[in-house]
Amino acid sequence: MTGPDARRPDFDPGTWLLDRIDARERVLTGQVEQIQTEIDTLAARLGELREQVEHLRISRKTLISLAEEDPAPAEPAGAPPAVPDHPAYRQILTVFGEVGGSLRARDLAAAMDLPLTQNAIQNVRAKLKRLASRGILIETEPGLFTRPRS
CATH class of the missing domain: 1.10.10 (Arc Repressor Mutant, subunit A)
Known part of the structure; x- marks a missing residue:
């Protein structure tokens, strides 16, 4: 139905308007639920990205701290010195x-x-x-x- 048909004997303009409002409400409610689902998905993704950034910051801070503590890494142990063959x-x-x-x-x-x-x-x-x-x-x-x- 696109508009009221006042010529019909069973036409009630109040019911017709309420039906239109109900239909529009269902469409808008569907859109709200769809957008809310997208927002929830984006919020979860945003949380994951923030956590990854925080891990990188912690890693950077740890590496800088370790570099400041021990500027010269320990020499790896080499082969034991060879005893002269005598x-x-x-x-x-x-x-x-x-x-x-x-x-x-x-x-x-x-x-x-x-x-x-x-x-x-x-x-x-x-x-x-x-x-x-x-x-x-x-x-x-x-x-x-x-x-x-x-």
């Missing part, structure tokens, strides 16, 4: 393992049952210096050698 070096390290402390070249020569001559002590000292240069031993003070702490 039985005397293995014997020296065995003595250090048994003693468990610091030794001087003279004390090491005595522990290895070498003659305590100047030449023998100088040879032992040269081997100790070579082991120290490779990081296998540490010279804690001039002439005093020990194993590094693990």
Whole structure:
């Protein structure tokens, strides 16, 4: 029905207007529900995006904080230093393992049952210096050698 038909005997203008209002109300109510569903969907998406932004802010803050705490990252542990391929070096390290402390070249020569001559002590000292240069031993003070702490 597009308009009132006043020529019909059963025509009631009040009912016709109420029917038009009801029809219009149903259409508008449908549109409201549709738009409300879209708003709910957009609000949920907005919440997800805000949460993602907040996570990024927290990540940035954490990374900056970590960078400020430790500007130089720790060096990764490399392969252990290679011991020179000579039985005397293995014997020296065995003595250090048994003693468990610091030794001087003279004390090491005595522990290895070498003659305590100047030449023998100088040879032992040269081997100790070579082991120290490779990081296998540490010279804690001039002439005093020990194993590094693990």
